[in-house]
Structure formats: structure tokens, C-alpha cells
Amino acid sequence: MAFHSTRRLLSQCTNRAIVYSQNGDPAKVLTAVSFRPLPPPAPNTVNVKFLLAPINPADLNVIEGVYPAKPSPTPGLTAEPVFVGGNEGLARVTSIGDGVSGLSRDDWVVMTKAQIGTWCTGKNVGVHDIVKVPRVDGLTEVHAATMTVNPPTAYNMLKDFVPLQEGDWVIQNGANSAVGQAVIQIAASRGLKTLNFVRPRENLSELIKQLEDLGATKVLTYDALTDKSLRNDVKEWTGGKNISLALNCVGGKETTLMTRLLGNNAHLVSYGAMSKQPLSLPTSLFIFKNLTAHGFWQSQWYLTRPREEQEQVMNTLVNLMGQGKLKPPKHEIVSISAEDSDEEAGQKVRDVITKISEGQQGKKNLLRLESSES
Structure with a gap:
């Protein structure tokens, strides 16, 4: 029974x-x-x-x-x-x-x-x-x-901090992360160019091709940040145009070095700290270049934005996905x-x-x- x-x-x-x-x-x-x-x-x-x-x-x-x-x-x-x-x-x-x-x-x-x-x-x-x-x-x-965490994080960071125009450059670390890949694709859909940093690895050429296939303009390793010739290379790639937005999910010295590539009145947006190292920025960047540093958390964004804006972002992402522009x-x-x-x-x-x-x-x-x- x-x-x-x-x-x-x-x-x-x-x-x-x-x-x-x-x-x-x-x-x-x-x-x-x-x-x-x-x-x-x-x-x-x-x-x-x-x-x-x-x-x-x-x-x-x-x-x-x-x-x-x-x-x-x-x-x-x-x-x-x-x-x-x-x-x-x-x-x-x-x-x-x-x-x-x-x-x-x-x-x-x-x-x-x-x-x-x-x-x-x-x-x-x-x-x-x-x-x-x-x-x-x-x-x-x-x-x-x-679609509710990584793609909107990428979309909102590209939209909310700097009024980017077609042809502008964005710099980011952790470019092979889920958010990083979404940044590359959404930026490409808007005609933006991206300078992307990843950690060195054995299959680097394979990863570079993967990110370039998504729309990355340039992909470099963190080792390149210590090369004194990088500044001149970046100036040549951008045609001398200032980079006004940097996206950070790593922290530590790699982010400090990356931030030095920014131009005047730029914005650094941090949404992660994968290195588990503190974010250390030279005071000179704030005094002489007027750098602004922000934090971003998508969960907080949902709490503070009206439903209409949430739906608008979702509709935009859905359309990009349906068009094959966001894989x-x-x-x-x-x-x-x-x-x-x-x-x-x-x-x-x-x-x-x-x-x-x-x-x-x-x-x-x-x-x-x-x-x-x-």
C-alpha cells in the first residue's frame, strides 16, 4: 500500500x-x-x-x-x-x-x-x-x-556613457568574455571600431580569428600594453582620433595600462574584476585628461530604468539577433x-x-x- x-x-x-x-x-x-x-x-x-x-x-x-x-x-x-x-x-x-x-x-x-x-x-x-x-x-x-545579462550589459555600456558616432573607437579588456564578444558585435552593428585585449594563450591565432569574425577591428594580448610602440600604433590605427570609452572587466595593472591609451575627457566603465586585483589609476589621468570612472551592474540597471526602456533594449537586441548580427x-x-x-x-x-x-x-x-x- x-x-x-x-x-x-x-x-x-x-x-x-x-x-x-x-x-x-x-x-x-x-x-x-x-x-x-x-x-x-x-x-x-x-x-x-x-x-x-x-x-x-x-x-x-x-x-x-x-x-x-x-x-x-x-x-x-x-x-x-x-x-x-x-x-x-x-x-x-x-x-x-x-x-x-x-x-x-x-x-x-x-x-x-x-x-x-x-x-x-x-x-x-x-x-x-x-x-x-x-x-x-x-x-x-x-x-x-x-539575452538578459551579457548582451544588455554590452549594449548599455556602449550607449549610456559616451555619445559614440560611427567610426569612433572603443577599447576593452576581457574581449573574449561573453560581454566582450557582445560588445564587439553590437559595436560593429553601429559602425564602431574596437581595440580588444585578451590574455596570451596557446590558441591565440584561433581566438583572434574568432573575434575578428565577430567584427573586432584589432585584437592584442595584454603583453602589448607594455610595448612602448603601442601608442604610436594606436594613433595610426585611429587616424589620431581620441578613444573616449574603455570597458573593463579585469582590473589590475592591465587596466591601468589600457587606460593610458584613452584621450581627453574619456570614460572608463568597469563591470567586472576577473583578475581579483584592485583598480589602480594614475591621478594624472584625472587631473590632466579629465578621466571619468564608472561602475556598471546590469541588475541595478533593471531596478532603476522604466519598463518601457527595458522593453526597448530587449527589442533592439532581439532584432540584432534575428538579423544574425548578434550570435x-x-x-x-x-x-x-x-x-x-x-x-x-x-x-x-x-x-x-x-x-x-x-x-x-x-x-x-x-x-x-x-x-x-x-
Whole structure:
């Protein structure tokens, strides 16, 4: 009797989430839990089914407890409070609560609320925490699932700080990062030119070709920053035109050297610190060149910008993607079958995260959690 009761209970648990109850090593603290179908959505909310959800490095930092943004526990999944992993993802609307306008069943939406918990099959979300994704030819699920963090970070940094015109130059480090590649492509679509820096590596020529194929104008290693002839080279490439915008995700001495290539009244925008070294800038750049330094965090942008502006940015990115001007990242989809047990599902996710942590994954991983709920 107990066996049949258990089977009946499991048959009702049509949803699944990847969760953790305390911070720690993601490869150890993450587990999978199943839960029953979602109730009808409350007013001003919708129920969604997630189609794809990336596993981003920042997601692992959140689980470790070292990222500034902290998620809230998701009630009702287990007896004890748990957190659902994931910040980014593409979902399909499955049902709509009273008071919701502008959305229909089967519309695609992406999350704009930080740390909302996207590593699950289904969720109830507030209508103000999502933005509808227009469906255009050429737009794939991978495009849409990865469009709320890296592409808008690139787009907004190119738009919000300097009024760039066609032919202007932008300089950046970490050019092979997801944001860096988006910067190259969005800049190229606007007729901007980019001077890109990457760390030295064995397959450098292959990486340079990859970035040039995306639209990079020049690609150099950080070693070039110590070459005294670089300033003259840059002056020749730009035709003597000042570079007024630099984008930094590295920090440390490489950024200090890169910033010296900027002209008067330039802006340095920092959105990361991969070297884990402090950002040190010569006082002379501020006094004699009137340098302005900014920080940028896309999560904060969503909190401070009106919904109309969020939708405008998403529409612009969708159009670029549909036109093939903004390519999806190299990726691998990790599918968790609805037939897998929670133990099996949790182990699959932990195995992928172990490989990511060990540097074995050169591609972006996206979770596809299947369920028996439509």
C-alpha cells in the first residue's frame, strides 16, 4: 500500500527545481526536488514554464555566498526554506492572472528581477519581474535564454556613457568574455571600431580569428600594453582620433595600462574584476585628461530604468539577433529528463558544475529541465 501511495504522490510531482539550503560549494550543496503543479496565478502574476536557463559563473558565486546579490528562499518546495538556483532564463507563459495585460499564453518572457530562481521547470512570477520577448525569424531559444545579462550589459555600456558616432573607437579588456564578444558585435552593428585585449594563450591565432569574425577591428594580448610602440600604433590605427570609452572587466595593472591609451575627457566603465586585483589609476589621468570612472551592474540597471526602456533594449537586441548580427554563445544544453529521479537529476547538475569549476567547459551550459506539466 505504501508503495502505491508513493507512486501516486510522485505522479503528482510534475515540476522540479535545483535548490540549496545553505551556501557552499555548488558541486556539493545543490540538490533536486520535485513539487506539485502550480496553483492558478494570483492577480498581476503569471505562471511560466522555463525552456532554457544558463549556468553562469555569477550563479555559482551566489550559491557560494560571495556575490553581492542575495536570493530570497522559495516557499512551499520543501519543509525547510530553500533557494532555487539561477538568475537568467527563457520561459513560456502557461497561464495568466487577473489584471495582467500585454501577455498571452505561450508568449516568451525573460526575467528582469535578479536572482529570481530560474533552475526549475515552472514558477509563478510577478508581471513586473518579466519582459516579453518578441518572436522574430532567426531568434532561437538559446538567443533568448542568454539575452538578459551579457548582451544588455554590452549594449548599455556602449550607449549610456559616451555619445559614440560611427567610426569612433572603443577599447576593452576581457574581449573574449561573453560581454566582450557582445560588445564587439553590437559595436560593429553601429559602425564602431574596437581595440580588444585578451590574455596570451596557446590558441591565440584561433581566438583572434574568432573575434575578428565577430567584427573586432584589432585584437592584442595584454603583453602589448607594455610595448612602448603601442601608442604610436594606436594613433595610426585611429587616424589620431581620441578613444573616449574603455570597458573593463579585469582590473589590475592591465587596466591601468589600457587606460593610458584613452584621450581627453574619456570614460572608463568597469563591470567586472576577473583578475581579483584592485583598480589602480594614475591621478594624472584625472587631473590632466579629465578621466571619468564608472561602475556598471546590469541588475541595478533593471531596478532603476522604466519598463518601457527595458522593453526597448530587449527589442533592439532581439532584432540584432534575428538579423544574425548578434550570435548566440557557444553552448551545450544539459537536459534533465522528467523520468530521472531527483537524485539522478541533482547528480547531473553537480557533475556539470564540477567540470565548469575545473575549467573543463569551454562553452556556456544551459539547463533544460523537463516536466510532465504543459
